[in-house]
Amino acid sequence: MVSILRGPLQGPRLILAFFLGILIIFYLRSGPSDVESGGVAIPNDQSTTAGKDGAPIVSPGEVNEVDRDKPLVDSEKETVSDKFWEYVQGHSSHGSENHSPVPHAEHSNGAAAPVATATVETETEGTTPKDPFCKSLASTKDVLVVVRTPASELYNQLPAHFFTTLRCVDFLLYSTVHQNIGPYTVHDALANVSDARRAKHRDFELYDRLQSAQNFVSDLHSIVEDNDHNLDKWSIIPHVVDAYNQHPDKKWFVFIESDTYLSVSNLLPWLAKLDHEKDLFSGAQVMIGDVELAHSGSGIVLSQTTAAKLSERAKTRTDAWQDMVGGSCCGDKILAQALKEVNVTLHRSFPMIQGETPFSLDWSERHWCRTAMTWHRMTPSSLDMLWQFESSWVLEHSKDGPGSAPPMLFRDYFQMFLVPLLRTTHNRTDWDNLANSLTYTDSSGGQFAHYSFASCRAACDLRLSCVQYAWEPNKCRLGTVVRLGEKVTSDKRMMSGWNPKRVEKFGAKVDACTAEKAYLMPMEKNAQDEMRLMEEERKKKEEEMVEAEEERARQSEEEKLKKEKEDREQEKKKMEMDRAKAAADKEGERIQKQLEEHQRKAEAAAKKNEAEKKAAAEELEKTAQESG
Secondary structure, eight states, X not given: XXXXXXXXXXXXXXXXXXXXHHHHHHHHHXXXXXXXXXXXXXXTTOOOOBOGGGOBOBOOOOOOHHHHTSOOOHHHHHHHHHHHHHHHTTOOOSOOOOOXXXXXXXXXXXXXXXXXXXXXXXXXXXXXXXXXXXXXXXXXXXXXXXXXXXXXXXXHHHHHHHTTTTTTSEEEEEESSOEEETTEEEEETTTTSOHHHHHHOTHHXXXXXXXHHHHTTOOOTTOOOBTXXXXXXXXXXXXXXXXXXXXXXXXXXXXXXXXXXXXXXXXXXXXXXXXXXXXXXEEOEEEETTEEEEOTTTOEEEEHHHHHHHHXXXXXXXXXXXXXXXXXXXXXXXXXXXXXXXXXXXXXXXXXXXXXXXXXXXXXXXXHTSBOOEEXXXXXXXXXXXXXXXXXXXXXXOTTSTTOSOOOBHHHXXXXXXXXXXXXXXXXXXXXXXOOSEEEETTSTTXXXXXXXXXXXXHHHHSTTOOEEEEETTEEEEESSBOOOEEOOXXXXXXXXXXXXXXXXXXXXXXXXXXXXXXXXXXXXXXXXXXXXXXXXXXXXXXXXXXXXXXXXXXXXXXXXXXXXXXXXXXXXXXXXXXXHHHHHHXXXXXXXXXXHHHHHHHHHHHHHHHHHHHHHHHHHHHHHHHO
16 A cells, blocks of 8 residues: 555545546436536427428527527627627637538448437427527428538538528538538538549549548548639539429528528518419529529529429439539539520529628619628628627517518618718728729829829719729729728728718618518519610619719819810910010110110210311311411
């Protein structure tokens, strides 16, 4: 015993080891608690919404009932503005922890993977959501939200969605790996691409790297796409088809990317006005060559009928579509072409579905009265910021029951986020507010706006349509639409400013918003043509107004230049006259001196002549006297 006490466990170390042993025995006997502190409360009688063939639809977990049922107080509402201010300052509220992915069974060495199950009562028949926000929404049981993310962003973007955009809806997750995140399964959208196809295209070198990293439980964050390795385009059609095949009972399929914010409360009333038995392919319109497509990052909505047609067509056309993807830049372009094969064309849904953030959007009349369904290029903190606003709005306006809250229009986002900020922040250094309506540089003849920030601001003040301006050395940009913009590095020496009175008055010139303006509804072809003509006419009028404004400014500048030229010519004439007068005076003085000299010489000659005459007379007189 004495020899043991003289070993490494002696004195205080022995006492510490004794107490650690007691704590370990106590922990092993007690086991883990049912609900850990600050975690998710999961009831034992949960139900799972399943699709065809028993495939589960992932639903978000419940939060503690004590926390969920508490109404939002004023201090909680104020955090929306706080989050917005933190965002524009470049603050990120999410942590920077590194997560090690757990490999799925199909990519591991025989290890069994956990099966994702629903952890909350979804809104199906016989159940009711317990989340106050979810209870305030119309029914979501007919909607499936499908989120696609790069493997490198799995742990960066998805967790924020679980607590915001996905908390009240059934959803599926897709990436370029098969992964489990807690209870949720992320499906590999490229799992069914053949080995021969993968070997044929360099894009799949990245896919092989991802699988290898996953097998070795390595961090996927640094394995990103580049110009030579584009897996994104290969995953679009497969994940659309697979989502329908898993849940063909759903009436609506909404496809977003992991950096897309989806306003579910704005989406549901729109879908309620539509018929899922009719074709619908909806999204923000983009042209690539002669193909009109829906930008995948902005979001895509398919009706059950359209998704079914695409799934059926895929049975015989998948190889052909993959050939097309291999020679194309973009998978959403091939999706549009595939849908055209089944006679489905795009319903243009911009700006309801659009690809900007609240900070880069060009706020204008075309957005003002429309419902804002999606925002793109969002960070986890900005996702949460928008959800805080949406949840506050819905809970405040749902006094008449579920689904009674009016849609949030772009006007409401503008008044919530931009007006309060720009009211107190007129100018910002190292900031680009993306003004781009009119640009002045050192090569702009007769223009002086580029000289300094103050000159740039003065140029904006002179134009009634200007609401903001940005200056950098030798360049001034004016903007006729409101944008917040983004921070830039200090070496650019850029400054931005806004005219706060004009920003606040922006909405006053827009017509009153009505329910008919809130949503863009699908139209027959003739109506589409008429709308296209109206849109072209509107754009033409806008261009004419801009041209008229520029013409007035040009004429004003020309008049200014003309007056300056006339003044210069008058000054030149005056100087010439002064020079001529000076020369004439000088010449007069010279002539006067010459006259005086001539007169002096004449007088001298006269005096000399008189003297000579006098001398001659005297000489004659003398001669006469001598001769007499």
